[in-house]
Amino acid sequence: MQFSLSSSPHNRVRRDTASVMRAVCYACIPGIMAQLWFFGWGVLIQLILAIATAVVTEAGIMKLRKRAAKHVLSDYSAVLTALLLAVSIPPLAPWWLIVIGTFFSIAIVKQLYGGLGFNMFNPAMGGYVMLLISFPLAMTMWVPVQNMAIYPYDFADALSVIFTGFSVSGYDMTQLRLGVDGVTQATPLDAVRSSLLLGETYSEALQASIFNSDSGFAYGWSWVALAYLAGGLFLLWRKIISWHMPLSMLAGVIVTAAILNMLMPDATGGILFHLLSGAVLFGAFFIVTDPVSGSTTPKGRIIFGVLIGFWTVVIRTFGGYPDAVAFAVLLMNIAVPLIDYYTQPRTYGARS
Amino acid sequence: MEAFAKIDILERVDGSAVVEAIKAGRLHNFPGGVHPPEAKLLSNQAPIASMPVPKTLYIPLKQHSGMQGSLIVAVGDRVKKGQALTHSSHPFAVPVHASTSGIITDITEHPSAHASGLPETTIVLKPDGAEDWHIMPPFENYRTVEPITLIERICDAGISGLGGAGFPTHIKTQHNHDVECLIINGIECEPYISSDDRIMREHAWQIKQGIDILRYLVNPKAIIIAVESNKPEAFDALKTACGSDASITMASIPTKYPAGGEKQLIQALTGHEVPRSGLPMDIGCMMFNVGTCFAIADAIIYGKALVQRVVTLTGEALKAPQNVWALLGTPMADLLAFAQYQPAKQKRHKVIMGGPMMGFTVTNDNVPVVKITNCVLVPAADELPDIDDEKPCIRCGYCTDVCPAGLLPQQLYWYSKAKDFAKAEEYALADCIECGACAYVCPSEIPLVQYYRQAKAEIKAQLDEQQKSEKAKQRFEQRQARLEAEKHAREEKHRKAAEARKAAMENNGGDAKAKIAAALARAKAKKQQAAKANDAGTPDNNDESSE
């Protein structure tokens, strides 16, 4: 009797790439729910647009590259990229914005480099930065937290604004962005940034209506950040991601923020402000943990994370853009081969 | 302060300090490792069974790592159980023995117990059922015997490591350094396998005898028996057997694969590491498998050669999974029949020799049990995942996290795949122990170990090729030089001969001139004669030719 052959090991953890990607998508759910709750239906429409664009783009390129599209789509990596990009852009941004961004993420940042596993940069952040640089105005059109808006919008309004620029009742973005106090709402980072540019101190900036305490906790915004933290903790608990990168990035943010805040308390935010506003918590668990474009050695992951945290705070404080997670991630993506080369672990029985 | 002094983990261990630490419950850890489903309960519940003697035994000449011996029997010979079939004076060779009494019906090429299944020289033995033993003189009182005699006996009994690697045991015991730690390996970290577990439970006393013999031979400062924490019965049995012996320390090692790897166990027990391309002996450690200890006692105290071993028959495609005493040379077919193999339970018929992590698939059911065969695993269709398509590496780094050797499996994968062997070696491919932890966790289902093995084989082939071509070059150059020298010598000879002729001519110069003159005169005379004849009109050719 002849037997069939295979190579050891004959057993394997039954957790494949697709299930890892799916788990990360599921972990985004709390954050997405929070965003829906605070910022309305726009988020959902952007998600649908992004995922549809990503799937079509990926399938099209697979066809061009003469590969089986089904096989590649079933790994859910394109869906995850689309999802991460969609939650990063303003919920009522025009439809072409997310379509262009997602197409760029998938086609240019990911597939042109060889597809999954070969891209040098984080696709979602690559797309985000391209949009931010090309369409700075549209990318900063955030709506206020809905129960603080003069003109809250519903699903039909969202659809209408995204595709026509006007809500069903005829309001445009400028009106939709007005808060109950009659002031155009911005993101917490924007708010602090413009106050500081006006010559106010950091503590004066925190008096803006968007913050509901002196600590820098912004109503709505910070809840969304905490919801992503919850999703991230789920990923840590299920051992989908390792603690190295998120924790070291947060440590980088905390240390850098603490030092800068100590040196110039009036010109930059405190630790809590930096952690809870913008994309730091989201980035720590969902962006820097992207395995493809990150460092792979144990020591390298820590250096990678810490430096992303460092650059985030430094660019926020001294740079030209209010948030900087995306820039910091891309910057460190370039450094990955170098980091990996110099952080090789010591082999068993070898002298270091 | 001394406790805080930094110790060099690549230096010799201190046996007494290690024992002290173990007694205080301070074990070390080794990096990485995985926790695959153990599945030991399937086979470890029943006592080790005896199998009926198979109809035919296939005994390969080479069953261990090292050299094979040369045959000392011929087809048609009647042999006794335990009689040596091969002999060699090479230090790395151990003989093989007739596993039972019977007649040698053939010596042929037979599928090997190797992943390749490529044929190897094998002795075919037809048992006569008499079980007629050839016993070597037992050394019941071995302490009065010279160690070298005992070591020779261990070699003559054909004992090589029964844990898996199959290193000749007598080589290890021929030490010339002080041994700090003699480690008895009862870890058996591979899932499914329970042969060591059962032998420890049932034959702890004989294992103790084997340990005593080893103690006499190598005189270690400390003896440590290490058993994994998932085998409490085996631990207790050995503890009962060795409890009264103060010089033996029992250590229960937390269950983690591959804790039973030689290097990993040394690290877990001592915190020291075996230097790269070094041996455990370099740091004062020596390790034997519990099964090997049992076999040593058999050889010394009972005079029996290694003719059988415990084999775990397991997997859900077997109706009666269990451990058996299998004669070396028993074909798979007999084992499968004994454990009631149900082929219908498998989608693709597959039999693994060894465990699910490091075992290899056998090519057919004629493959025999050899000295390193600790398990035959026959998984049912969904018991172990089938091979799937490999997907692109997403650089997740899970493989790095679980590698017990501190390697970067991902880099090794890229370079092995690209056949950039120089780079692969730079990333220490040679230090990979092929434990399979990396491929076990890989979400892209990449057969990493397969890539490493192919790369290692390719590197070895290239090295052999290089050595061979270097030798060919030397031989070619030597031949060229020889031909050149011969040509030179020939020319020299010719030149000398010519010179000699010339010299001879010069020596009796006058004589030679006279001869030439005479010859010329003769020729002249002949011409004239010929002219005359022509004038007479009768040419005489005969005359000319007769000259």
Add this chain to the structure above:
Amino acid sequence: MSLFAFALIILGLLALIFGAILGYSAIKFKVESDPLVDQIDAMLPQTQCGQCGYPGCKPYAEAIANGDEINKCPPGGEATIKKLADLMGVEPKPLDSAHGVEDVKKVAYIREAECIGCTKCIQACPVDAIIGAAKQMHTVIVDECTGCDLCVAPCPVDCIDMLPVKETPANFKWHLGKNVSGTVGNIDIKQVS
């Protein structure tokens, strides 16, 4: 004017300093390397088969160093061509089929019963891998045979076979799918390109 002169002097000084540094490092960090011919020779398979048209590997190495083509060595095959291309800094080319095709590694075997002991093969063997004497049976030292084929043609009774090197467990290259012992299931990994 003085500024101009000043700039000239500075630049001149800089040139001198850097020149000195370069000159010094060229001597100090000089890389000792094998002569080119030896490096090429080390890459050739040393079968001494002469298929390249030269009487051995070393002469071919010399020819390559003098600008001959790198694709004339069938025993070395693509791998050798690639290595030579790297060394010589030229594009690898496919093997020149005028000199033969890449084949599996073979060694010579003499069917000893048929051998008449003419010693012709012994004289042909470039690496002295055949032993025997006139009117005595000859045999090949398999370990020393380079598989060059040169002994086959001179044999007057055609008793030399070139047989492929046998695969054994010791030189198994872990290609489970190409297993010769006829397996049912080959390992079915479709590796991504």
